[in-house]
Amino acid sequence: xxxxxxxxxxxxxxxxxxxxxxxxxxxxxxxxxxxxxxxxxxxxxxxxxxxxxxxxxxxxxxxxxxxxxxxxxxxxxxxxxxxxxxxxxxxxxxxxxxxxxxxxxxxxxxxxxxxxxxxxxxxxxxxxxxxxxxxxxxxxxxxxxxxxxxxxxxxxxxxxxxxxxxxxxxxxxxxxxxxxxxxxxxxxxxxxxxxxxxxxxxxxxxxxxxxxxxxxxxxxxxxxxxxxxxxxxxxxxxxxxxxxxxxxxxxxxxxxxxxxxxxxxxxx
Numbered sequence: 001x002x003x004x005x006x007x008x009x010x011x012x013x014x015x016x017x018x019x020x021x022x023x024x025x026x027x028x029x030x031x032x033x034x035x036x037x038x039x040x041x042x043x044x045x046x047x048x049x050x051x052x053x054x055x056x057x058x059x060x061x062x063x064x065x066x067x068x069x070x071x072x073x074x075x076x077x078x079x080x081x082x083x084x085x086x087x088x089x090x091x092x093x094x095x096x097x098x099x100x101x102x103x104x105x106x107x108x109x110x111x112x113x114x115x116x117x118x119x120x121x122x123x124x125x126x127x128x129x130x131x132x133x134x135x136x137x138x139x140x141x142x143x144x145x146x147x148x149x150x151x152x153x154x155x156x157x158x159x160x161x162x163x164x165x166x167x168x169x170x171x172x173x174x175x176x177x178x179x180x181x182x183x184x185x186x187x188x189x190x191x192x193x194x195x196x197x198x199x200x201x202x203x204x205x206x207x208x209x210x211x212x213x214x215x216x217x218x219x220x221x222x223x224x225x226x227x228x229x230x231x232x233x234x235x236x237x238x239x240x241x242x243x244x245x246x247x248x249x250x251x252x253x254x255x256x257x258x259x260x261x262x263x264x265x266x267x268x
Contacts, residue, residue, distance in 0.1 A: 004040075004237070006047040007229050007244040009055060012211070015254035016178045017220050019158050022129040024253040028160070029057035029086070031246055032183025033228025035096065036077040037068040040230035044244070045080045048229045051246040053085045058126050060086040062114065063183045064094025064138060064164030068232060071101050078108030088124055089114040090133055094164035094184065095140035096232070102143075117162065119145040121152035130154070136163035136172060140184070144168060150175045158251075166207035166225045173214040173221035179249070180223045185209060187227030191239025209241040224249060 016023075029052040034045055052060055066081065067073040091114050097105040106116045115122065117135020124131050132153045137143040144163070153159055158178045163169070166182035173180065187209035188196040200208060207225050215221035226247045231237070237244060 004044055004231070004235065005243065006044060007051055007246050009051050009248060010245050011248050012224070012250070013252050014179055014222060014224070014249050015252045016158055017254040019178070019251055019253040020129040021253060022127045023131060023158065023251050026059070026126055026131070026251040027055060027057040028249045028251070029055045029060045029246060030063060030181050030224070030226055030249065031060070031229055032063040032164070032226050033065040033094070033186055033230055033232070034077070034081065035065055035068050035230030035232050036080050037070060037073045039068060039232065039235050042080050045229065048244070048246050049081065049083055053083070055246065055248045057086050057248065059124065059133070060084050060089040061162050061181055062089070062091035062109070063162050063181055063226070064092055065096045065183065065228070066094070066105055066109070067096055067100045069096070069100060071104065074101055074104040074108050077105065078111055081109070082112050084112070084114070090122070090135065090162065091116050092135045092162045092164055093118070093138050093143070095138050098138055098141040098143065118143070119148040121150065123154065123157070130157050132157050132159040134159055134161040134177070136161060136168065139163065139165040139168045146171060146175060166223055167204060169207065169212070169214045169223040170216065174216060177221050180214065180221065181249070182207070182223065182225050183228045185225060185227070186232065186237070187242040188239060189232070189237050189242055190234070191242050193240070196239070
């Protein structure tokens with residue numbers, strides 16, 4: 001069986017209204033759905049770790065599903081995910097982590113020095129300015145609690161949210177999130193246009209991969225859904241938007257709407 005194509009790095013700018021000027025250019029590397037185990041070669045996982053480190057991010061965010069189905073994979077995950085380098089590495093759990101052993105996966109990540117957020121907020125000093133990082137626990141297994149997750153989020157600073165399942169994003173956006181980062185879908189993993197989207201929507205998956213505007217009531221909130229790294233069910237990924245990736249999102253200060261409109265207006 002041929003080895004899977006290594007994860008590639010995808011670079012994206014995210015324009016955030018009201019972003020602290022010191023956060024313009026902050027780089028966030030995201031890894032998700034690593035699925036350590038028999039279906040995802042250790043070399044594939046390590047390639048993703050190397051890609052995240054090579055991006056020289058200010059933060060590394062992990063958005064769930066580090067294992068597949070077996071308790072033996074928990075120790076493997078701790079070993080294979082070691083060595084991520086950033087001032088802070090933060091994580092939330094996904095449904096497979098709870099299917100297997102949520103507490104064990106949490107311990108494996110924490111032994112590597114990574115912070116696991118379970119419905120809680122931490123404020124990180126990034127380039128000398130505070131940034132709220134909100135971890136929403138897995139919605140698929142009903143461990144999410146938005147009231148608890150946002151209870152410690154200060155007003156007046158930008159909020160970046162980690163949540164494994166993207167369909168929770170509209171409710172998260174209503175809490176004032178500037179950016180929601182999710183995984184879970186694998187981009188469909190085996191994508192056939194006109195079929196995969198319909199099947200996903202039938203089971204309640206409305207966000208396959210990429211960026212979505214999930215703001216409401218005039219608020220600006222963006223969702224990014226990464227297709228992730230590993231394999232679940234089968235050892236193949238094919239079709240548009242399914243390639244394994246390490247996503248690197250760069251925060252950019254968005255120009256206020258009124259200033260942008262004034263600049264675009266014709267001179268009198």
